[in-house]
Amino acid sequence: MTTTEKDASPKANKDRVLIFDTTLRDGEQSPGATMTHDEKLEIAELLDDMGVDIIEAGFPIASEGDFRAVKEIAERSKDAVICGLARAQLPDIDRCYEAVKHARQPRIHTFIGTSPLHRAIPNLTMDEMADRIHETVTHARNLCDNVQWSPMDATRTEWDYLCRVIEIAIKAGASTINIPDTVGYTAPRESADLIRRLIETVPGADDVVFATHCHNDLGMATANALAAVEGGARQIECTINGLGERAGNTALEEVVMALKVRGDIMPFSTRIDTKKIMHISRRVSTVSGFPVQFNKAIVGKNAFAHESGIHQDGMLKNAETFEIMRPEDVGLAGTSLPLGKHSGRAALRAKLKDLGVEVGDNQLKDIFVRFKDLADRKKEVFDDDILALVSATTESA
Ligand code: KIV
Ligand code: ZN
Numbered sequence: 001m002t003t004t005e006k007d008a009s010p011k012a013n014k015d016r017v018l019i020f021d022t023t024l025r026d027g028e029q030s031p032g033a034t035m036t037h038d039e040k041l042e043i044a045e046l047l048d049d050m051g052v053d054i055i056e057a058g059f060p061i062a063s064e065g066d067f068r069a070v071k072e073i074a075e076r077s078k079d080a081v082i083c084g085l086a087r088a089q090l091p092d093i094d095r096c097y098e099a100v101k102h103a104r105q106p107r108i109h110t111f112i113g114t115s116p117l118h119r120a121i122p123n124l125t126m127d128e129m130a131d132r133i134h135e136t137v138t139h140a141r142n143l144c145d146n147v148q149w150s151p152m153d154a155t156r157t158e159w160d161y162l163c164r165v166i167e168i169a170i171k172a173g174a175s176t177i178n179i180p181d182t183v184g185y186t187a188p189r190e191s192a193d194l195i196r197r198l199i200e201t202v203p204g205a206d207d208v209v210f211a212t213h214c215h216n217d218l219g220m221a222t223a224n225a226l227a228a229v230e231g232g233a234r235q236i237e238c239t240i241n242g243l244g245e246r247a248g249n250t251a252l253e254e255v256v257m258a259l260k261v262r263g264d265i266m267p268f269s270t271r272i273d274t275k276k277i278m279h280i281s282r283r284v285s286t287v288s289g290f291p292v293q294f295n296k297a298i299v300g301k302n303a304f305a306h307e308s309g310i311h312q313d314g315m316l317k318n319a320e321t322f323e324i325m326r327p328e329d330v331g332l333a334g335t336s337l338p339l340g341k342h343s344g345r346a347a348l349r350a351k352l353k354d355l356g357v358e359v360g361d362n363q364l365k366d367i368f369v370r371f372k373d374l375a376d377r378k379k380e381v382f383d384d385d386i387l388a389l390v391s392a393t394t395e396s397a
């Protein structure tokens with residue numbers, strides 16, 4: 001086990017949460033989000049630099065390209081643990097280790113679907129699946145000290161069976177037990193209770209890190225991940241911009257900023273340098289071809305923008321009136337006050353000042369009338385529009 005993980009083990013430090021980023025694995029599984037080899041290397045480097053603890057770099061058996069990407073990311077890794085995904089099959093696990101073994105800190109993440117629906121696919125009985133878990137986790141552990149195991153669709157798996165298979169995985173040597181809400185079915189209270197009860201019930205649970213892996217099908221991935229932390233999870237699995245299968249995964253920027261801003265009620269720390277969030281968000285959006293929605297929390301174009309007169313006036317007097325975090329903390333230059341039909345005189349005056357234009361009260365009144373007329377016809381009024389209005393009012397004076 002690595003130093004960073006030891007620090008975050010529930011015994012060593014109850015307040016530290018490991019950030020496990022799976023943009024390059026679960027994120028890339030999003031239809032249409034495929035990234036090139038060089039793009040993956042660039043994103044992995046940015047993740048490592050921003051302080052992500054574990055990078056899930058890909059699924060090495062999935063393709064030759066995935067194998068090469070995971071291997072090269074492993075070779076170039078600095079502080080982060082580099083993890084690869086493997087099904088509960090020996091050749092998958094071998095291939096995964098071949099790719100991640102080049103990292104300073106390699107991890108094998110192996111999984112199998114344990115819910116009734118998922119057990120039906122390989123057509124295994126409960127006992128046969130339990131044996132398979134024992135065999136594959138033992139095999140992974142013989143290759144690598146750092147093994148993570150996931151019961152896929154854990155949140156729809158029978159309670160007794162879930163406890164039984166987790167115990168088997170821990171005894172076989174897994175040091176991280178990940179609890180995936182594979183189809184985004186769970187609600188926050190259940191998410192917290194499930195982790196809490198597993199830690200209380202499963203023998204050996206105190207010696208491993210519990211992880212939470214949430215999908216966003218009902219828009220609850222962030223809330224579920226944070227609730228799981230309150231229940232005792234100390235690793236959050238997430239992606240940049242919430243990229244991922246269907247409605248996506250827990251968004252890294254959301255959980256990290258929620259823990260930073262609401263440390264009063266969620267006293268848990270991460271290693272993430274939050275000032276690097278905007279840059280990586282933009283790069284992931286560009287390379288995946290997935291635009292970030294304007295009103296997306298933390299990284300959307302409007303997350304720190306205020307158009308209405310009341311809000312702009314408030315922001316000009318005290319930024320805390322309508323912002324709970326500083327834009328600089330996520331890597332933005334500052335708040336933006338775009339001018340539109342809801343804007344008031346205070347924002348117009350501030351914009352003129354920014355543009356280096358000095359006007360008297362009468363001219364300001366005149367510009368404001370013309371500005372409102374223009375704003376009714378245009379979604380957003382830009383700097384050049386304002387300068388044109390200034391010229392028009394100067395000429396007519
Ligand atoms: O959502 C899921 O269950 C997964 C597993 C492979 C961990 O992504
Ligand atoms: Zn997933």
